[in-house]
Amino acid sequence: MRAAFASDELPATSTDRRAIRTRAALRSALAAEIEATGDLSRVTVTAVTGRADVTRRTFYSHFRDIPGLVDAIERETIAEFEPVVARLAAVHLPELKAAIDAAEPCPGSLELLSFFKERGSYLAPLMGRGGDPAFVERIKAMAHGIIAARALEGIDARALGPFFDYYLTFAISAEAGVLVRWLAGGMRESADAMARLMTALMFVRPGDLYGTPIDLDIPRFALSVLLDQGEDHD
Structure with missing residues (x-):
């Protein structure tokens, strides 16, 4: 009953x-x-x-069971998080470049980190090893839907298709992984420090940490390869 x-x-x-x-x-x-x-x-x-x-x-009177409580908390959290992601996704490249030139984190990233820090007492256990693994996937799916629509504006047409989807999946999964690691570590770093760190991580190239940066021609190395493969399957 x-x-x-x-x-x-x-x-x-x-x-x-x-x-x-x-x-x-x-x-x-x-x-x-x-x-x-x-x-x-x-x-x-x-x-x-x-x-x-x-x-x-x-x-x-409110929940059938513990999974019902968990689902309600997760849905409420995601609903509150959506506008934060939307504001971050709305940042244009010139704004990002201006922030970096001024040694500031990506606009919106501090708000995102502050969101998690303010709710860390319950998000850390829920998103951690003993929590609900589906929660992180739900957050990633929500972010993918919002960011994908915005990221298509002005994109190089050659990037459309598999490359774009893989790139977005990679980027969002990486960001989510850093957030989970930060929460699991007790959020020792400040939200501002993490915002700067995550901004920097967006631009780390292979070899940057070893003094031998590698400049990769993305259009030639990846986009053209995927296009060629697509033509081979036609």
């Missing part, structure tokens, strides 16, 4: 102090239990409600 009435939604977003406290308590308790057990699959409703000082009746 409980499942029939459960909505798998966090208590309605409002200014109601009790609802706000309940949301925060459940998120914190879930994160603490993931850290305590080392495995999300071992987290129980009893443990979460006990740690959050929330009754089981209150829990079941």
Whole structure:
């Protein structure tokens, strides 16, 4: 019967102090239990409600089970994160170049890092080794959808197709990996330091760290190869 009435939604977003406290308590308790057990699959409703000082009746009025709570937290987080990604994706190359020339991080990157740092207490366990591996994939899928549409503006036509998709997948996966590593490490570096670091990582070339930079002619080395392969299959 409980499942029939459960909505798998966090208590309605409002200014109601009790609802706000309940949301925060459940998120914190879930994160603490993931850290305590080392495995999300071992987290129980009893443990979460006990740690959050929330009754089981209150829990079941909103969620069917722990996966329902996890899904609600992840959906809420992604919904809040989407506009942050959209603002970052809207940055034009001249803006990026101007920021780099001024020794500043990519516009929007500090906001992105601050988003994760402010929510790190529960995002770190959820996105970590003992959390939900699908969460990172959901974030990456959302980012891919937003960035892909924006990145197509003014793109070299030769890059369209497999190269563009592989490039975007590579870039987003790399950024996500750095974020997860930062969260797992306790976010020792400041958001500003990480924004600068991630901006720099975007431009690291093979050999840069060894004093022997390699300049790669992308159109000749990759784009033309993929185009030739496409023609071979025709």
